[in-house]
Amino acid sequence: MTDPVSISSSKAEGxxxxxxxxxxxxxxxxxxxxxxxxxxxxxxxxxxAGGRRYYRAEDVETLRTIDRLLNKEGFTVRGARQYLAGKVVKAPPAPAPVAAPAPDVPAIDLKALRAIRDRLAKALEAA
Incomplete structure (x- = not known):
């Protein structure tokens, strides 16, 4: 099988x-x-004939852009279509960071939790 790099480099630019x-x-x-x-x-x-496709240089460049938008920048097909049509001027927003827990969460009483764990363990042993 031929190396993909040698295929594209063996042909003229256009x-x-x-x-x-x-x-x-x-x-x-x-x-x-x-x-x-x-x-x-x-x-x-x-x-x-036979439906064999031949891509022009501008088609290949457009496909490179589509690949970048969809597979590297996270665009949807619809978003990439709009971007290429000039209707979108920037990349989609990055996902929002995970929110930290609310500051009004009561403190956990570890001593009480350990006591509950020990009682559960004893109950399971007895069963």
Whole structure:
């Protein structure tokens, strides 16, 4: 099997690429690329006889951007579509940090909890 790096480096910069070459370059399975074609109108590979796809350089660049948005920056498909259409100007917000417990929580009486634990242990032994 050919190394994906050598595939992309053996072609000229503007050469058309097959779905297998783009798949190997991005590390994404071909069926995902076909799904992205259906979801993103701006990705329109040239289709030859038998349905074989050939991606132009601008298609490959768009797919790189889609991959980055979905798999690295956490966008949804809809959010990535809006971002590429210019309707979103920044990345989605980071998840909110986990809140600390409220300060009005009463202090735990460890001595009382240990006593309860010991009584439960004795009851289980007796059973």
């Amino acid at each position: 050469a058309m690429r097959t779905i297998g070459e783009v798949s190997a370059e991005l590390g994404v399975k071909p069926h995902i690329l076909r799904y992205w074609e259906a979801q993103f109108d701006m990705v329109k590979p040239l289709k030859r």
